[in-house]
Amino acid sequence: MSKKAILTVLGARPQFIKAAAVSRQFQKIEIPEIIVHTGQHFDKNMSDVFFKEMSIPSPQYNLKINSLSHGAMTGRMLEQLEEIILKETPSAVMVYGDTNSTLAGALAAVKQHVRVIHVEAGLRSFNMAMPEEVNRILTDRISNLLFCPTDTAVKNLKNEGYENFNAQIVKSGDVMQDAAYFYLDKAKSSSKIIERLGLTSDFVLATIHRQENTDDQTKLKQIIDGLNRINKEVRVVVPLHPRTQKILKSTSISTDFTIIEPVGYFDMLMLISNSKMVMTDSGGLQKEAFFFGKHCITLREQTEWVELVENGFNRLAGASSDAILNAFHEMSSKESNFNIDLYGNGKASEKIAQHLKSWL
Structure with a gap:
């Protein structure tokens, strides 16, 4: 070589x-x-x-x-x-x-x-x-x-x-934006997740995986409660890792929203691009929401992607059920121009x- x-x-x-x-x-x-x-x-x-x-x-x-x-x-x-x-x-x-x-x-x-x-x-x-x-x-x-x-x-x-x-x-x-754009066409032709779940564009995509949320029972309960409350107004879909599912079961935290198995990258791109909004504690997903013109609520107290917050595309809600619900209502009625070069x-x-x- x-x-x-x-x-x-x-x-x-x-x-x-x-x-x-x-x-x-x-x-x-x-x-x-x-x-x-x-x-x-x-x-x-x-x-x-x-x-x-x-x-x-x-x-x-x-x-x-x-x-x-x-x-x-x-x-x-x-x-x-x-x-x-x-x-x-x-x-x-x-x-x-x-x-x-x-x-x-x-x-x-x-x-x-x-x-x-x-x-x-x-x-x-x-x-x-x-x-x-x-x-x-x-x-x-x-x-x-x-x-x-x-x-x-x-x-x-x-x-x-x-x-x-x-x-x-x-x-x-x-480079994540490069990848998202490159793979979206492949995702459209190969992913069937939207049809399989019978989804319309009126659903919220949410993910929870960070240990600071999943290993803290108080935080996890608050986040789940927030998602349950939102689910009464619009369908919430959550690809959930088996480890987190196990924690929910062992702590008897009940969920009212749609839980699905973790999905591959193509399926995730289709879920993001067809959703109404994204809620997540993932760094990557905050950006992917922006790439596809979706508002995001971050289930953490801070983010590395501060330009998304500063430009109004992202809202930090932490792990409070009330804050999550308030952020959802605020972002639901918000209109933003995503045609800005951040990445x-x-x-x-x-x-x-x-x-x-x-x-x-």
Whole structure:
């Protein structure tokens, strides 16, 4: 493999979807790439069919490291990634986002004096209780090239003194928007979820997965109560992880809305684009709602995507049942112009690839 190769470290399904957008641009301008899957998020849906359907290059390495504590997982990844870097001698290691795989990839590279590229750099929730916040801050600090999705991300890095560090800051836009636009046509032709559930456009799509909500019985009860109250006015559809379903059962928290099994990316795109509104504690879904012109209510006290709140597309409601219901009523009657470029309008991957062509 050429010295010019980039070694890309990925560990979760959303990272593969984002990286696929960048990989397509790499292929166009002939930047060689070696993809490593750490196995962090063990997902039975990530089969050969997943990679084929999503037009995602298959990883050359799969480390199958999952279901361990944060320390054990990161440590094992670091050990095995170091071996791969020594063997492949890439010109740079590219990481995405804020998972343990992201941090392990960046650490393994910097210890071997290999340059680090961080896509989705500069994001901050300012909540150090979140493992993701720790991962993204540490990864940014040891990266040489920081691709920021937004003006806010650039500002965060400048506020932290990054202009004094040996790192280059580039506002690239958000590759997630590239992916969402690319895959929507595929989703329209292959997903049947709207028909299967008998949905009209008058439904609210909601997701709850963050441990700060699911592991706190008081918060979880309040969120469920808020969704139950909204469901009396408009149908609420919630793809719910089996773990959260188990928690609801064990705590006898009753639900009146429609619960479905977790869905794949194509089905999720169809649910978002056909919904009336989105309610979520997921960072990615807040942006996807915006990409498809939907208002969003965030079931957290803070968000990394502050530009969505500042422009009125998103409302922070926390975990209060009353606040969630009030936010729903406010956003139901709100009209917004979504024709604003916050995330690069689907050109982020192209910008990243072109920049790397000269940087490498």
